[in-house]
Amino acid sequence: MRPGRRRNARDTRAAILVSARRAFTRFGYDGVGVREIAEGAGVTAMLVNRYFGSKERLFADVVAATMAEPGILTDRVTKQRQDVASLGADIAAELMAKTAPGDTPLDGFLIMLRSASNERAAAIWREQIERHYQKTLTDMLPGAMAPERAALLLALVSGFQMMRQVIGVPALAQANAAALSKLLARICQAVIDAEAG
Amino acid sequence: MRPGRRRNARDTRAAILVSARRAFTRFGYDGVGVREIAEGAGVTAMLVNRYFGSKERLFADVVAATMAEPGILTDRVTKQRQDVASLGADIAAELMAKTAPGDTPLDGFLIMLRSASNERAAAIWREQIERHYQKTLTDMLPGAMAPERAALLLALVSGFQMMRQVIGVPALAQANAAALSKLLARICQAVIDAEAG
DNA sequence: GTGCTATGTCTACGACTGTATACTTCTTGT
DNA sequence: ACAAGAAGTATACAGTCGTAGACATAGCAC
Numbered sequence: 185m186r187p188g189r190r191r192n193a194r195d196t197r198a199a200i201l202v203s204a205r206r207a208f209t210r211f212g213y214d215g216v217g218v219r220e221i222a223e224g225a226g227v228t229a230m231l232v233n234r235y236f237g238s239k240e241r242l243f244a245d246v247v248a249a250t251m252a253e254p255g256i257l258t259d260r261v262t263k264q265r266q267d268v269a270s271l272g273a274d275i276a277a278e279l280m281a282k283t284a285p286g287d288t289p290l291d292g293f294l295i296m297l298r299s300a301s302n303e304r305a306a307a308i309w310r311e312q313i314e315r316h317y318q319k320t321l322t323d324m325l326p327g328a329m330a331p332e333r334a335a336l337l338l339a340l341v342s343g344f345q346m347m348r349q350v351i352g353v354p355a356l357a358q359a360n361a362a363a364l365s366k367l368l369a370r371i372c373q374a375v376i377d378a379e380a381g
Numbered sequence: 382m383r384p385g386r387r388r389n390a391r392d393t394r395a396a397i398l399v400s401a402r403r404a405f406t407r408f409g410y411d412g413v414g415v416r417e418i419a420e421g422a423g424v425t426a427m428l429v430n431r432y433f434g435s436k437e438r439l440f441a442d443v444v445a446a447t448m449a450e451p452g453i454l455t456d457r458v459t460k461q462r463q464d465v466a467s468l469g470a471d472i473a474a475e476l477m478a479k480t481a482p483g484d485t486p487l488d489g490f491l492i493m494l495r496s497a498s499n500e501r502a503a504a505i506w507r508e509q510i511e512r513h514y515q516k517t518l519t520d521m522l523p524g525a526m527a528p529e530r531a532a533l534l535l536a537l538v539s540g541f542q543m544m545r546q547v548i549g550v551p552a553l554a555q556a557n558a559a560a561l562s563k564l565l566a567r568i569c570q571a572v573i574d575a576e577a578g
Numbered sequence: 579g580t581g582c583t584a585t586g587t588c589t590a591c592g593a594c595t596g597t598a599t600a601c602t603t604c605t606t607g608t
Numbered sequence: 609a610c611a612a613g614a615a616g617t618a619t620a621c622a623g624t625c626g627t628a629g630a631c632a633t634a635g636c637a638c
Binding site: 211212213214215296297298299300306309310313314318322329331332333334335336338339340341342343344346347348350351352353354355356359363364367368370371374375378 | 533540
């Protein structure tokens with residue numbers, strides 16, 4: 185236990201959650217051990233299991249907490265919006281900001297990217313995406329094939345993050361931010377405005 | 382060693398490569414052990430290291446082999462092409478065909494997705510992408526910011542595969558194939574035709 | 579102050595990992 | 609036919625993993 189802090193179940197549990205979130209974001213579900221997570225919270229590995237039951241349930245809690253707060257898509261989507269003319273630009277700006285090179289993003293998509301290899305983790309994500317993103321985005325998009333276009337928007341956003349942050353493709357990771365943002369905005373808007381034919 | 386086969390270095394090495402490719406595709410770099418790969422080839426774990434040096438070098442060989450053969454982007458890109466007016470439709474058709482639900486894709490992108498959490502694997506992929514896709518695609522695209530647009534095309538393709546095959550988002554995994562293909566073609570073409578401004 | 583209980587730690591187990599060393603067995607050139 | 613070397617195996621090591629069970633201690637009610 186860390187010297188500074190007194191015994192407190194609520195604070196300790198929160199500290200574990202914070203440490204787990206950072207660790208899962210950076211290294212994925214399989215890339216991190218409970219000992220490492222515990223050390224980041226200043227506690228022992230066994231306390232993690234004591235509070236969360238198992239590593240898998242801890243991961244599910246982290247994912248749920250991540251989805252509950254505003255992300256790249258939701259914060260722009262849930263706000264009052266008369267039309268979708270500037271939605272592409274807003275998504276692009278948010279995406280660029282949250283994937284700035286060198287930062288340690290706590291975003292949910294990165295956890296998904298880094299945990300997609302685990303079947304259980306993928307199932308957890310499928311459910312969370314359905315619940316949070318898919319429905320909200322679909323309701324926003326006018327025209328035909330709204331669910332497909334919403335999912336394609338998700339695909340573009342997650343693919344961008346993977347190439348820019350996880351793989352680190354130079355054309356995206358080292359590009360001029362303003363120019364790339366404008367280009368990305370145009371493409372996002374193309375998905376939003378796409379009409380089935 | 383498997384009862385049916387005789388001792389043969391070339392065949393054994395090829396069998397290990399096949400087994401490793403299938404295993405990496407399904408479970409990613411960290412999700413698979415050399416013993417498992419060896420068993421799939423009917424061989425002992427140590428023989429894998431004997432032929433390939435280490436698990437990491439084996440992975441690099443698998444990735445290189447995957448990139449060498451025609452994929453979703455390369456086979457349409459490398460062919461003689463006067464203009465890029467139909468490039469989006471070609472990419473979309475290829476992408477839909479190679480990500481048909483229920484099949485077991487041996488595609489390189491799936492290996493990347495499932496191995497992206499490992500830093501070494503990500504570095505191997507970054508180099509391979511630079512060498513194979515980035516340059517070829519960039520040379521094809523007219524107008525400004527060609528490298529960025531090429532990378533965004535890569536992002537879209539990989540994000541689509543992740544949502545459709547890895548996560549299994551229903552809107553993409555269970556969509557009407559023809560309609561989704563047309564929609565996807567339009568979006569790809571938007572990236573191809575996007576002009577910086 | 580004194581127990582009681584929640585809070586946290588210690589130790590350890592069984593399974594798994596990648597791979598180095600030493601060994602056996604098959605194939606092939608002569 | 610027979611050695612020589614290639615092809616493949618067996619064993620083991622040092623490590624990590626998740627987590628179970630027993631133990632220690634701090635904090636609060638009285």
